[in-house]
Amino acid sequence: MKRIMVSCVFYLILVAACAPSEAAIGTAVAQTLEAQASAESVIGTAVAQSLEARASVESAIGTAVAQTLEAQASVAVPPSRLDTRVPSETPTASPSETPTVSVTYIATYVGQYPGFKVYWRRELWESAIGAGTLIEDFENDEGDYGELSYPYVTGNGLTLKGDSSAQIIPGRNLFSSGNILHFRDWETGLKFCFPNNISVRAFGFDFKPTEDWQLQFNLSVVLIPRGRKGFIGIMLEEEYPNEFVLSSSERVQGGLSVDNISYLPVGAQ
Numbered sequence: 001m002k003r004i005m006v007s008c009v010f011y012l013i014l015v016a017a018c019a020p021s022e023a024a025i026g027t028a029v030a031q032t033l034e035a036q037a038s039a040e041s042v043i044g045t046a047v048a049q050s051l052e053a054r055a056s057v058e059s060a061i062g063t064a065v066a067q068t069l070e071a072q073a074s075v076a077v078p079p080s081r082l083d084t085r086v087p088s089e090t091p092t093a094s095p096s097e098t099p100t101v102s103v104t105y106i107a108t109y110v111g112q113y114p115g116f117k118v119y120w121r122r123e124l125w126e127s128a129i130g131a132g133t134l135i136e137d138f139e140n141d142e143g144d145y146g147e148l149s150y151p152y153v154t155g156n157g158l159t160l161k162g163d164s165s166a167q168i169i170p171g172r173n174l175f176s177s178g179n180i181l182h183f184r185d186w187e188t189g190l191k192f193c194f195p196n197n198i199s200v201r202a203f204g205f206d207f208k209p210t211e212d213w214q215l216q217f218n219l220s221v222v223l224i225p226r227g228r229k230g231f232i233g234i235m236l237e238e239e240y241p242n243e244f245v246l247s248s249s250e251r252v253q254g255g256l257s258v259d260n261i262s263y264l265p266v267g268a269q
Contacts, residue, residue, distance in 0.1 A: 117235045118222055122204065125233030129202040132268035134195075136261040143170045143179040157195030158261065162245075164190040174229065175206045175259040184255040189216070189247035194263055199240040203263035204233030210254030217244040229257075240266050 109120040119125035126133070140155020145167055152160040160166065166183035174180060183190055194200055207213075208229035215222045215232065218239050224232060224246075234244075246256060 113220065113222075115218075115236065115238045116220065117237075119204065119233035119235065120230060122206070122231040122233065125202070125204050125231070125235065126262075129233075129235055129264050133202070133262045133264045135263075137177040137259060138168050138179040138181055139177055141168045141179060143168050145169050159193040159195075161191040161193065163188045166190060171257075171259060174208060174257060177259055180257050180259040182255050182257045184253045185247050186251070186253075187247055187249050189245040191243055191245050192261065193243045194265075197242050199242045199266045200236070200263045201240050201266050202233065202235045203241075203244065203261070204231060205261040206231050206259045208257040210256070211248055211250040213246055213248045213256050215244060215246060217241045224256075233262075 109124060111118040111120075117128070119128065134156075136154055136156045136158045138154060148160065148166045148168070150161050150163070152166075154160070162185070164183045164185040166181060168179050169182055171178055171180040194203075206229065207224060209224055209226045211226045213224040213226075215224055215234075217234065218241050222232070222234075246258070248256070
């Protein structure tokens with residue numbers, strides 16, 4: 001009997017000792033579950049924020065693409081470069097001084113403008129105007145690379161006026177004759193006045209342009225496109241000029257070379 005009582009006492013002591021441990025385990029489990037729930041809440045919040053940020057980025061990308069497409073649609077396609085063999089269909093002109101004129105091509109290398117024709121081959125021009133032309137080929141001027149001062153009168157009586165940087169230099173076989181006139185101009189224009197202020201019904205010259213240039217006479221403008229050397233000849237049907245101007249608006253220039261300036265005075269046979 002005494003042994004049974006001792007066993008019971010020992011069991012009660014053991015149960016009393018285990019009770020706090022079970023309570024601690026329960027508390028730990030509860031804390032673990034609470035921490036797990038908190039972590040899941042944090043993860044859920046992070047996922048929601050990530051999805052919201054992704055949606056915002058996709059919206060920004062869509063807006064940028066739309067703006068890019070809109071900008072592309074608003075950009076004008078630049079015109080193609082002019083063919084060096086023929087004149088521009090709408091010659092460049094200053095609105096205040098030189099009205100735009102239209103051109104009709106009546107033959108290869110020949111354009112009909114209101115009041116005059118433009119020839120882009122010397123032989124066609126000479127055939128059209130006939131005999132009696134005079135010429136300035138700069139062979140009576142010294143080709144020494146010195147810069148000209150204005151007004152400058154050439155060996156055959158042509159007067160040059162303006163602020164252009166001009167030289168008479170050896171042509172080195174650029175054209176058929178020896179010396180040539182080479183100059184640069186920044187929109188001020190180099191004026192060519194015919195001898196004794198005579199009016200002409202036709203004029204033309206050989207050229208080699210590094211950039212686009214403009215030929216102006218009366219109130220008309222004809223574009224000389226950059227590129228290979230060539231010839232331009234004008235045959236007037238009215239309003240006979242006594243001068244013409246060559247100019248360029250390019251800021252960086254290699255210059256324009258000119259030679260064999262030919263002209264037919266009014267009344268010449």
